[in-house]
Amino acid sequence: MNKKRTYSIQQVAEMTGLSKQVIRKWEDRYGIITPERLDNGYRIYNEAEVARLQQIIVLTEAGHSVKQAAMLVQQEEEEQVEQPEVPTDQITYFLFALEEAGKLADDQKILHLLEQAHHLFGIEVLLQQIITPFLRRIGELWCEKKWGEYQEAVSSQTIRDFLANLRRRFHVPEHAPLVVGSCLPKERHEIPIHILLIQCMLRGYRTLMLGPAPAPTAIESTVRLTNPSIVLLTASTQAVWEDEGQAIRAIDAFAKTVPHIKFFIGGAGIQNTPPHFQLEAIQEAHSLQDIFSN
Template sequence: MIQSHKNGLFSIQQVADMTGLSKQVIRKWEERYGIIQPKRLENGYRIYSQEDVKMLLKIKLLSEQGHSLKKSILLVKESEEDPEVPLPKEETSNYEQWNEYVFRLLEKGSHCDEIEINFILKQAYHHVGLESFLTGIVLPFLKEVGRKWENDEWSEYQESVSSLVVRDFLIQIRRNYHYRESAPFVLGACLPHEYHEIPLHLILLRFMMKGWKTQLIGASPAPGSIETLVSKLKPNMVLLSATTTLPFETDSQLLRRLDQFAEKQTETAFYLGGQGAVTYVSDYQPRSIHVTNSIDDILK
């Protein structure tokens, strides 16, 4: 991997892997519009900086949102020349926060290279610490993976490999994290028929940094298992997650039953989060389960 200075330098193939743009398109945008000025090695090969990659990503995103290519380039150039000039969509500003680890993960993720993804995650975790690792590397990477999959830039296999490697790495961190025996206990659980467990791993790690003992019920637990474990383990808090509305569509009485169960657990606080839950509870408002999509509301 080309990496000549602290900001990182990438070959055109690496840039293509990171952005989803073909090498031909990258060269065309460079030569026709002059939007980036890559350096050249002695052999003539182009090398691109992180700032070059970020600019390409911004232009690509704006064009996907309906702007013409010329308009997208103009908007990005104006924002680069004057930081006070905002871009039309807030998502483009997220690229400014990306660091080299995010770029490298995207490159290896495009090739479904599990070993390299895991190696980069390990490097990043030990280099920046847990909080920065979660907020500055894992979250941006997963959001971009999801965006690429939704836009058919990545196949289901590419999305699955990248997400599963991240999930397994987060599990390793949680298993090796130390806590006091007297620590408060939080139990996290996906609802039955909900398979997206990574958001819970991220939330539970935030709790661990605050000194909590944590445990997770995995994806799509059997009906009744949440109630059984809560009754047995007596956690101080239960975090329920539904990224999709599938749990409620599959079992229309699920939330009502869980709410009735939570009402009887006077020593345990229940929270329900995820976009699916927030969407669904517009039709049914639970009395004993607090619905929120903000971990800060729970941790305060």
Template sequence: MQSNQNGLFSIQQVADMTGLSKQVIRKWEERYGIIQPKRLDNGYRVYSHEDVKTLLKVKLLSEQGHSLKQAALLVKEVEEEPKMPLFKDEQKSPNYEQWNEYVLRLLEKGNHCDEIELNFILNQAYHHLGIDHFLTDIAIPFLKEVGRKWENHEWSEYQESVSSLVVRDFLVQIRRNYQYRDSAPFVLGACLPYEHHEVPLHLVLMKFMMKGWKTQLVGASPAPGSIESLVCKLKPSVVLLSATTTIPFETDPTLLQRLDEFAQKQENIAFYLGGQGTIHYHFDYKPRAIRITNSVEDILKP
């Protein structure tokens, strides 16, 4: 089920999107005046996109330590003065203002692990918005919120896994069906051994694809030595290595040095290593041929 023709959601849909119970939603409305949903002729409440976003903002502020009364006042002040900061860490906070119905519906279906509906909504968004806006306005915000819900124990590992894998498979489908020029440069992406989080690398490869590159991804947690073998066989122009966690470096402390020594021997192949695990890990070894960066734009500079 999606919003009705007037863009309104039922209270159950809002509960699925926000992670708030129906009782809490009603309490926030009646006691704190946080939202004022419309009523149908039968008395049922219906909620707008803005109502949902307001609830999400108040919820996040309460998680940051604000009382519900303070959170409601803060949201109201920001609505009156949009330039005012809302969250303590604006850089890491979800940008609810830019969320659209697609993201909200994905959260609703992800809460129920409804793979068919998740795929249907992703297809709708992709064909409606095009690949660029699909990535920036739908896929990335949704995946970030999925990760946040899992970290905050709002979603189970199963809910997080189903939602992430559906998006991953959809991105793979787009890349497989994309038409390349015969002369297109080739980038090979690979998670490091022992790294299982491959979705961030899919998103990076999509950005290369949009710039006209041919892309290929080595599966999550490849066997030691398989990256080197594929590089020798495929001869890509660029190799992107990814570690979302620090597990690869903790499991194999010499991994970076070995890969760097291999990279030094490869002529005309540029090697990059990124991901949050890479940025957060303290390396004793300083690579010579592998550049550590989390900026796709720097790599794609002409």
């Protein structure tokens, strides 16, 4: 990000939709931004400060107070600064060891390695640099017929159980906004939604996950009962298109009736969307940035 480019408070107000009074209030009361002052006393803001204000807006719209949002943004920035770079050879070791344990279908060894990596590197590194690449490797070995069903099932199930337990142990305040995560109907691969929900919890959200292959009505009733801020839907396979997307259309029609709730859909299973298939209320997302920048 180019921090040399600066903006006046009027420009920042136009970019963020905040009034100049609110911008000054957030600066003074919460220390969200610390703009420089020109000789004439006018404030000037850099791009990092504008981005920080936009993050605060997203979090407050999701249900956080301004104070809570400011703390979350500050915490995330501090974690990014303090996060040590993990040596490549350590990541390589864990990926090799996990593959060897998976080859033997040794669930206890896989679990031990995941726990060890969690304690050494933290959650973000574990998810992005170890679990996600290992899952891809499991898929490759399965497709190449180098692994059988038992090896694939034990490895995947152990990862799923580890992630589910990690979510249960993760404390988030009861008043935090809620994210509901679910596989799409007919989709049984639930590991991606576990990963997404853990990443949401790291950003201060409570989470609720539905089981694999839920009925569209189950998703609808859960959303009506819990009134979440965000609903995340995923599909890893093409099974969701067996009915020509009718289940997804039903969820989309429901999403239109609750416009205050943001619905997102993602995963490899939706990359080959049938021709002329359009969603009106559900947004497609390929990353957390797509979700939290909307």
